[in-house]
Amino acid sequence: MEALIAPELEAYAAKHSIPEGPVFRDLVAVTRSETDMPQMQVGRLEGALLRVLVRLSGAKRVLEIGTFTGYSALAMAEGLPENGRLITLDVNEKTNAIARAAWDKSPHGNKIEAKLGPALKSLESLEGPFDMVFIDADKENYSRYWDACVPKVRPGGLLAVDNVLWSGRVLDPKEPSDKAIVAFNAKAASDVRVDCAMLTVRDGVLLGVKK
Numbered sequence: 546m547e548a549l550i551a552p553e554l555e556a557y558a559a560k561h562s563i564p565e566g567p568v569f570r571d572l573v574a575v576t577r578s579e580t581d582m583p584q585m586q587v588g589r590l591e592g593a594l595l596r597v598l599v600r601l602s603g604a605k606r607v608l609e610i611g612t613f614t615g616y617s618a619l620a621m622a623e624g625l626p627e628n629g630r631l632i633t634l635d636v637n638e639k640t641n642a643i644a645r646a647a648w649d650k651s652p653h654g655n656k657i658e659a660k661l662g663p664a665l666k667s668l669e670s671l672e673g674p675f676d677m678v679f680i681d682a683d684k685e686n687y688s689r690y691w692d693a694c695v696p697k698v699r700p701g702g703l704l705a706v707d708n709v710l711w712s713g714r715v716l717d718p719k720e721p722s723d724k725a726i727v728a729f730n731a732k733a734a735s736d737v738r739v740d741c742a743m744l745t746v747r748d749g750v751l752l753g754v755k756k
């Protein structure tokens with residue numbers, strides 16, 4: 546992922562956001578040593594944003610699509626109240642095991658339930674309403690995830706979608722994933738059910754409030 550802003554500014558913004566506790570620092574290290582794409586983790590700045598959004602929205606029930614090694618799930622779980630719950634979906638058993646091991650070291654890990662399997666399939670059996678949904682999985686399915694999730698979010702609830710600027714490739718789409726994000730962004734922006742604002746944080750984060 547190419548930085549959209551100067552790396553020094555990105556680091557400065559991260560440094561002035563919620564500090565990363567030892568569980569997150571260990572998780573970053575394990576993800577670097579055990580996986581091929583550690584840059585998929587949302588990291589400190591976006592993790593802080595997600596945690597703030599959970600708190601700000603008063604969310605108690607959160608759904609995530611794209612667990613990976615569990616950074617964003619744990620960041621959001623930290624923002625939930627004691628009786629809050631987060632369900633997170635992924636297909637990858639190996640990264641799920643890394644996530645579970647990290648969550649087990651945190652007092653907030655017991656708020657998280659991971660479901661293994663293709664997210665579109667898992668979504669069929671998940672009932673709403675959710676207070677917040679975070680979409681961060683395979684880009685080709687973003688529009689499908691959106692369509693499956695919007696009806697499951699309560700009115701006034703929040704949808705957050707990661708990588709919507711896709712390292713700037715949305716301006717000159719070539720690959721299927723570039724085109725999928727461009728199509729998704731156009732769809733979300735014209736969706737009358739949701740008020741959207743696109744943030745230029747990290748790789749672009751779309752926020753939508755359901756009407």
Ligand SMILES: C[S@@+](CC[C@H](N)C(=O)[O-])C[C@H]1O[C@@H](n2cnc3c(N)ncnc32)[C@H](O)[C@@H]1O
Pocket residue numbers: 585586587588610611612613614615616617618634635636637640662663664665681682683
């Ligand atoms: C960008 S990573 C998620 C990063 C995570 N939010 C974090 O902060 O660590 C995307 C994840 O989507 C998962 N994924 C890809 N295709 C999927 C599918 N069809 N269903 C469920 N998960 C999928 C991948 O296994 C990968 O772990």
